[in-house]
Amino acid sequence: MIPTKTLKNGVEMPYLGLGVYKMTEPEVALQAMVKALEVGYRAIDTAALYNNETEVGEAIRQSNVPREEIFVTTKVWNSDQGYDETLRAFETSLKKLGLEYVDLYLTHWPVQGKFVDTYRAIERLYEEKLIRVPGVSNHHIHHLEKVFAKANVKPMVNQVELQPYLAQEELRAFCKEHDIAVTAWSPLGQGKVLEDAVITEIAQQLGKSTAQVILRWHYQNDVITIPKSVTPSRIEQNMQIFDFELSKEQMEQMNQLNKNQRFGSNPDNFDF
Ligand code: A2P
Numbered sequence: 001m002i003p004t005k006t007l008k009n010g011v012e013m014p015y016l017g018l019g020v021y022k023m024t025e026p027e028v029a030l031q032a033m034v035k036a037l038e039v040g041y042r043a044i045d046t047a048a049l050y051n052n053e054t055e056v057g058e059a060i061r062q063s064n065v066p067r068e069e070i071f072v073t074t075k076v077w078n079s080d081q082g083y084d085e086t087l088r089a090f091e092t093s094l095k096k097l098g099l100e101y102v103d104l105y106l107t108h109w110p111v112q113g114k115f116v117d118t119y120r121a122i123e124r125l126y127e128e129k130l131i132r133v134p135g136v137s138n139h140h141i142h143h144l145e146k147v148f149a150k151a152n153v154k155p156m157v158n159q160v161e162l163q164p165y166l167a168q169e170e171l172r173a174f175c176k177e178h179d180i181a182v183t184a185w186s187p188l189g190q191g192k193v194l195e196d197a198v199i200t201e202i203a204q205q206l207g208k209s210t211a212q213v214i215l216r217w218h219y220q221n222d223v224i225t226i227p228k229s230v231t232p233s234r235i236e237q238n239m240q241i242f243d244f245e246l247s248k249e250q251m252e253q254m255n256q257l258n259k260n261q262r263f264g265s266n267p268d269n270f271d272f
Contacts, residue, residue: 017043019226033059057098085119163189167258
């Protein structure tokens with residue numbers, strides 16, 4: 001069983017889900033999602049951009065896992081931002097998913113001049129009970145503050161790039177203060193931190209893989225993760241992180257790897 005985090009409104013969100021970014025090959029995507037649900041994943045993180053919402057819905061139906069036991073996240077893409085545009089984009093996503101509601105709906109990136117209205121539309125979807133949790137993605141503190149100024153209900157999740165070389169300590173502290181759960185996208189640094197010498201050493205001490213050590217580090221920092229993999233053995237391996245622990249010293253060693261290094265775009269100079 002994957003443990004869940006209780007969000008501000010009482011909704012339970014699994015601490016680990018399958019990320020499906022770059023799973024554009026429909027058959028590959030479907031097979032990975034079905035595999036994940038089969039081995040016990042109960043969360044899938046997609047986006048309109050990923051072009052696989054149809055497969056997410058299909059995987060849920062094929063899995064025979066009751067819909068209400070699965071936590072589905074999707075996001076409104078940048079070109080669809082704005083109040084009315086977001087409401088329309090949501091309808092399209094819902095149709096592709098073939099679902100009656102989405103668990104978590106996010107502004108994908110804070111598009112200048114549009115992300116506050118986008119969030120207001122997400123708030124409306126929340127009031128209408130078409131989504132269970134309103135949230136944002138790739139928001140820095142200054143973006144969150146702009147959203148707070150216009151929102152009745154603050155975002156309950158912020159999904160950002162977060163991995164051992166980009167620990168996001170300040171943002172995490174701010175989110176904690178405002179009861180916003182943090183989700184890490186590319187929690188394994190797109191696979192680019194798996195060879196790190198310190199992490200390799202800790203993995204050897206524990207008899208685990210470096211991916212498992214990193215995912216466990218996130219969990220012990222109270223961060224939700226959505227590792228992406230299309231490889232059945234890795235999909236299975238990545239959820240086996242709840243039966244061991246990093247010591248205080250190992251956590252400290254991991255925390256010291258931060259060098260504010262992004263592998264993805266910076267929300268402040270994203271090429272919108
Ligand atoms: P693949 O999909 O071919 O299995 P992130 O979620 O940080 O973006 O990382 C995703 C990348 O890491 C993918 O290239 C994925 O490869 C790879 N990956 C995922 N899990 C593991 C694992 N347990 N061991 C090694 N590589 C992994």
